[in-house]
Amino acid sequence: MDYRFSGNVERLQSSAVRDILKLTQGKEIISFAGGLPAEELFPLEAVHEAVDRVFAAGKGALQYGLTEGYLPLREQLCARMAQKGMTVEPDQMIMTTGSQQAIDLIVRVLLEPGDVVLVENPTYLASLQVFSLSGLRVVPVESDHDGMIISEAERLVREHKPRLVYVVPTFGNPTGRTWSLERRKGLLDICSRWGVPILEDDPYGDIKFDAGATYPTLFSLAGSADGGGVLYTSTFSKTVAPALRTGWAIGDRKVIRMMAKAKQAADLHSSTLDQQTLDQLLRHFSLDVHIRKIGDAYGERMRQMQALLRQQGWEDVKWVQPEGGMFLWLELPEALDAEALLRCAVSKGVAFVPGASFFAAQPQRNTARLNFTYTHGERMALGISRFAEAIGEFTARR
Numbered sequence: 001m002d003y004r005f006s007g008n009v010e011r012l013q014s015s016a017v018r019d020i021l022k023l024t025q026g027k028e029i030i031s032f033a034g035g036l037p038a039e040e041l042f043p044l045e046a047v048h049e050a051v052d053r054v055f056a057a058g059k060g061a062l063q064y065g066l067t068e069g070y071l072p073l074r075e076q077l078c079a080r081m082a083q084k085g086m087t088v089e090p091d092q093m094i095m096t097t098g099s100q101q102a103i104d105l106i107v108r109v110l111l112e113p114g115d116v117v118l119v120e121n122p123t124y125l126a127s128l129q130v131f132s133l134s135g136l137r138v139v140p141v142e143s144d145h146d147g148m149i150i151s152e153a154e155r156l157v158r159e160h161k162p163r164l165v166y167v168v169p170t171f172g173n174p175t176g177r178t179w180s181l182e183r184r185k186g187l188l189d190i191c192s193r194w195g196v197p198i199l200e201d202d203p204y205g206d207i208k209f210d211a212g213a214t215y216p217t218l219f220s221l222a223g224s225a226d227g228g229g230v231l232y233t234s235t236f237s238k239t240v241a242p243a244l245r246t247g248w249a250i251g252d253r254k255v256i257r258m259m260a261k262a263k264q265a266a267d268l269h270s271s272t273l274d275q276q277t278l279d280q281l282l283r284h285f286s287l288d289v290h291i292r293k294i295g296d297a298y299g300e301r302m303r304q305m306q307a308l309l310r311q312q313g314w315e316d317v318k319w320v321q322p323e324g325g326m327f328l329w330l331e332l333p334e335a336l337d338a339e340a341l342l343r344c345a346v347s348k349g350v351a352f353v354p355g356a357s358f359f360a361a362q363p364q365r366n367t368a369r370l371n372f373t374y375t376h377g378e379r380m381a382l383g384i385s386r387f388a389e390a391i392g393e394f395t396a397r398r
């Protein structure tokens, strides 16, 4: 059979991370590439106990469930959202197969091929893939460490009349950046004046290094779910475990209802077993204490990676210290192409993600994303020394 593939899938760039994993197969590689949480911090016993409770309760966990998600879990999540100033009812929430599916469903219900979506530059790669697969035009907005430049966002909203603005305002991927309150309010103001919905993607907001710091979500600043104009998604992937593939979206109930229709076509519903497990976990385990443990450990690892990088004494390698999340975003010497550097790094036994693939346009080729959560301690030190060797060799060659 001579298969003909759709234009959208033909045009889809395969994930740089996946390509790197292929490159590293069968080699002893220290990887700072994937966005993997620390396995030793997974609440293995608590999840095990939660699964036992689910099975002890009977056969229900093996049955089909509601497309919108397991109601007791949604009720508990609504209470957790309320603690962060996000007031929603269960019918303003839908459980999804990871927050990745929430992004996909929101795009399916709100946009048509050819519509424009505004994004930060750079932004999360797998969202760019969703936009590309849906045939959208992606317009990047110039962004700095405080978030999107608001005057630029307004100029582009006026010029392109986007149907969605997609942002990761707290500890973003790949940059680790956190938007200032002023920029958050600035974007809300523009979008409410021009009637453009915002998709706030917040997988990392809980993973903060300073326990006392607060980062108001755009959703909470917008005030209300119905008519508020912000659709918010988050996930248990970083706070419990990504394998449970459980995320959620909240927003205007009209949008949630449409998402449920689209989800029926996609997968009927997310795993009942996983959702019931999380429901039991939230009832019998202090997730907030666990999240604090993760935040402290990741903060420690981020500081270790920074110290190791500083020890190299590079003047032309720059980064801004993240306040949370899982990534350090490096700006390497200007003429250095991080994709070429990667090949050299892999030959020395270390991997990272070159920054170019996170840009919707005009990639900054001298950038790199380093994950500091998965590899730690002596192995992190060894990885950074290999990385430094690669940079040294590479810059000497020029």
Ligand code: PMP
Pocket (backbone or CB within 6 Å): 035, 097, 098, 099, 100, 101, 124, 168, 172, 173, 201, 203, 234, 235, 236, 237, 242, 245, 246, 247
């Ligand atoms: N959004 C961002 C910004 C992410 O970094 C990720 C995970 N890498 C996701 C969404 C999707 O996460 P999940 O589907 O596991 O909830």
